[in-house]
Amino acid sequence: MPYIPFTEEQKITANSVELADFLRMRGEKLERAGREYKLIYSDVSGRHDSITMSGSRWFDHKNQVGGGAIKFMQYFYNMDFPAAVQELLGYSVEPLQRSPPKTAVQAEKPRNFRFPEANENMHRVYAYLIKQRFINPEIIGYFAKNRTLYEDKEHHNAVFVGVDENGVPKQAHKRSTSTFGKSFRQTLEGSDTKYSFAHFGESEKIFVFEAPIDMLSYLTLNPENWQKHSYIAMNGVYENAVLTALKGHSNLSEIMICTDNDEGGIDAADRLRDILSDSGYADIKRILPTSKDWNEDLKQLNGVEFLPAVPYRRLEKYHETAGGLQYLRCRPERLISQISAAFRNRQYKYLAEYALAGSAFFIGAKDEEAMFEKLKSKLVNEYRAYIDKGRILAKIDNLKSAYSAVYRDLKMPAHTREQSVQTAKNLFILADCAVKICTEQKLCQKNDETESETSEMSPGERHEVIRY
Numbered sequence: 001m002p003y004i005p006f007t008e009e010q011k012i013t014a015n016s017v018e019l020a021d022f023l024r025m026r027g028e029k030l031e032r033a034g035r036e037y038k039l040i041y042s043d044v045s046g047r048h049d050s051i052t053m054s055g056s057r058w059f060d061h062k063n064q065v066g067g068g069a070i071k072f073m074q075y076f077y078n079m080d081f082p083a084a085v086q087e088l089l090g091y092s093v094e095p096l097q098r099s100p101p102k103t104a105v106q107a108e109k110p111r112n113f114r115f116p117e118a119n120e121n122m123h124r125v126y127a128y129l130i131k132q133r134f135i136n137p138e139i140i141g142y143f144a145k146n147r148t149l150y151e152d153k154e155h156h157n158a159v160f161v162g163v164d165e166n167g168v169p170k171q172a173h174k175r176s177t178s179t180f181g182k183s184f185r186q187t188l189e190g191s192d193t194k195y196s197f198a199h200f201g202e203s204e205k206i207f208v209f210e211a212p213i214d215m216l217s218y219l220t221l222n223p224e225n226w227q228k229h230s231y232i233a234m235n236g237v238y239e240n241a242v243l244t245a246l247k248g249h250s251n252l253s254e255i256m257i258c259t260d261n262d263e264g265g266i267d268a269a270d271r272l273r274d275i276l277s278d279s280g281y282a283d284i285k286r287i288l289p290t291s292k293d294w295n296e297d298l299k300q301l302n303g304v305e306f307l308p309a310v311p312y313r314r315l316e317k318y319h320e321t322a323g324g325l326q327y328l329r330c331r332p333e334r335l336i337s338q339i340s341a342a343f344r345n346r347q348y349k350y351l352a353e354y355a356l357a358g359s360a361f362f363i364g365a366k367d368e369e370a371m372f373e374k375l376k377s378k379l380v381n382e383y384r385a386y387i388d389k390g391r392i393l394a395k396i397d398n399l400k401s402a403y404s405a406v407y408r409d410l411k412m413p414a415h416t417r418e419q420s421v422q423t424a425k426n427l428f429i430l431a432d433c434a435v436k437i438c439t440e441q442k443l444c445q446k447n448d449e450t451e452s453e454t455s456e457m458s459p460g461e462r463h464e465v466i467r468y
Contacts, residue, residue, distance in 0.1 A: 006085055014088035015068040016394045019053045022069070022088070033239070034274025035387050039076075049240070050193070051076075052271075054387040056394065062187070068391075114190070115172055116152035116159060125151040125158045128177035133213055134298045136220040142227075143216075148197060151177075157184070160212040160233070162195035162241065165248050170195040173212065173235045185211075187235055196241035198232040200249055206230040207256045207287075208242055208272065209294070210265060217294035218258060221301070234268075239275050246281065254283045260293040262310035267386035274384070315385045318439045321349070322379040325435075327372045328353050330361040336410040339430075343403050348441070352434035355406070359427035362420045379432055392440045399437060402430040 006014075020030055020037040029040040031049070039051040039058075050062035059066030065075065073084035122144060129135040143149035148161040152174065162171035171191040176184035187193070197212045209215040212233040219226050230252060232245050246252050257272055259265035273284050289297045292307040299306040328350075335358050342351035356375050357368070365371035409415075409423040 006082075010089060011070075011085060012391070012393055014085040015070045016056045016391065016397075017069040017088045019056055019058055019069055019072060032278070034271055034278055035384055036271065055390050057387075057389050062193075115161075115169065115188075116154060116157070116174070118159075119151040119153040119156060122151040124156040124177045125149070128158065128179070129213075129216065132179055133217065133295055134220065134302045135213075135216045136223060139216055139219050139223070139226075143199075149212075158212075160197035160235075162191075162197050164192075164195055171197075171241075173197060173233075175213070193235075194240045194244040196233055196235055198230070198241070198245060199227070200230045200245070201228040202251060203229045204251055204253045205256060206232065206242075206245065206249075206252045206254070207258050209233045210259050210268065211235060214258070214260070214294045217298045220298060221294065239272055242272065242276075243279060246276075246279075253281075254285070255281060256285050256287050258287045258289075258294065261288045261290070262292055263312045263314075263385075265293070266312050266315065270384050271386050312385065313443060314388065314439065315383070317442045318383050318385070318388070318435060319380050321438045321442070322352075322376055322383070322435050325349070325353050325356060325376055325431075327369050328357050330354075330357040330368060332361060335361075336407065339403070339406065339410075343399075348399075348434040348438045352431045352438065355427045355431035355434065358406075359424045359431065362415075362424035362427065364420065375428060375431075378428070379435060383432075388436055388439075392437065392444075395433065395436050395440060399430070399433040402426065402433045406430050 023039065024030055030037045031040055032038075033052060036052045036054045038049045039053065040047070040049050042048065048062075051058060051060045053059075053072075056069045057066065058069075058072050060075075067075075069088055070081065070084045073079045073087055074081065077084075077087075079087065126137065126140060129140050130137055140149065148163065150159050150161075151157070152159050155174075155176070157174040157176050160173045160175065161169050162173075164170050171193065172188040173191075173196070174184070174186045174188065178184075197215070207215075207218065207229065209218065209231070210233065212235070215231050215233045219231065230245070230249065232241060234241060242255075246255075255276060257269045259268045259272075269286055273286075276284055288309075290309065291297045291300055292309055296306040296308075335354065338354045339351060339358070342348075342354055356379075357372055359375055360368045360371035363371055405426045406423070409419070409426055412419065415423060
């Protein structure tokens with residue numbers, strides 16, 4: 001396609017398109033997954049549901065790639081940049097042809113799920129897991145005996161196997177045992193992601209991990225009567241295996257999410273919690289490793305270098321901002337002018353405070369200040385960083401929409417009880433939008449300060465900061 005001089009505004013608009021609505025209008029199948037949507041599609045290798053999306057952001061959990069709406073069109077439909085922007089802006093109405101980023105061409109026959117040939121022994125897997133990862137040999141032996149862990153013959157990778165309800169292998173995940181170069185991890189093509197490396201006991205508890213080594217590390221750290229409980233590794237963030245395990249084992253009711261203590265792990269935990277809650281599971285708990293993950297905890301215990309937990313700045317800043325909101329007594333006759341002034345002057349903290357105080361008033365609580373504190377806690381508890389990753393311009397658009405809804409409500413001459421409840425909800429949404437923009441501003445300010453500090457350092461000092 002020839003070069004098209006899109007304006008910056010057109011590019012931003014295209015990249016901010018709500019993907020779920022866009023794809024649904026074009027006939028794609030989507031399923032709700034917590035606060036996100038899963039794209040469901042089929043090709044020669046079978047049915048796929050590894051792509052999730054929220055707003056204009058998407059992520060392919062199988063291939064570990066994601067981004068905005070434009071990148072999605074390039075990735076999924078194999079479009080070039082101009083064609084992707086035109087399609088998202090609505091300039092093109094031609095039928096879309098999918099690109100197979102996850103499979104080969106249509107003429108190719110589907111590949112059968114095949115295990116790598118097993119090595120005659122597991123010397124390298126044992127050596128790697130014991131010496132490098134500090135896993136208890138007895139735990140390794142348990143899974144090896146059950147044939148859900150073995151060493152492949154060609155590359156000497158550790159192979160972690162997922163079996164179905166009848167013990168038939170359905171999924172396999174390879175992990176390199178080499179201590180040199182970049183580590184290698186791969187889920188075998190043709191694997192059924194409804195199953196994964198796991199152990200099922202008789203108690204009501206199931207512990208959920210990101211990866212098999214996290215799971216083995218946790219068992220090493222907590223060996224007492226471990227076999228009576230259930231454990232499963234998602235091999236990334238596939239929730240399918242967890243849902244299949246819960247449906248297939250009626251004894252399981254208490255879910256312990258044990259994902260990593262970093263941005264990806266916290267997002268995965270919140271996302272999984274929402275999906276499980278929507279599926280009717282209520283007893284869900286979160287167990288955090290002290291370090292970045294459970295194997296890093298094990299390394300620390302054994303006195304070797306380990307990776308610490310990684311702070312989640314967006315989550316921390318939102319909680320800090322929401323927790324710092326101050327109660328401003330709501331005067332109904334002045335609320336619309338107060339909110340409008342704060343909105344016009346971009347005083348987003350004041351806007352959040354006025355909106356939350358107004359929400360407490362319209363709820364009709366006897367103690368408005370106590371209700372204000374409850375609403376603050378609700379903001380903190382319901383915030384999900386994994387769906388708050390859009391551009392600030394998109395967040396400003398959300399704020400404008402929330403403000404318009406509140407303005408219409410407050411202009412009404414009188415409110416029924418139902419209308420008051422709806423106004424309280426709209427004010428709460430406005431407060432949330434304002435806090436999100438405050439959070440974004442703090443993050444941008446922090447980034448600017450870091451860049452300024454780095455630019456003033458000597459080359460050697462700057463290298464240390466970047467390396468860290």
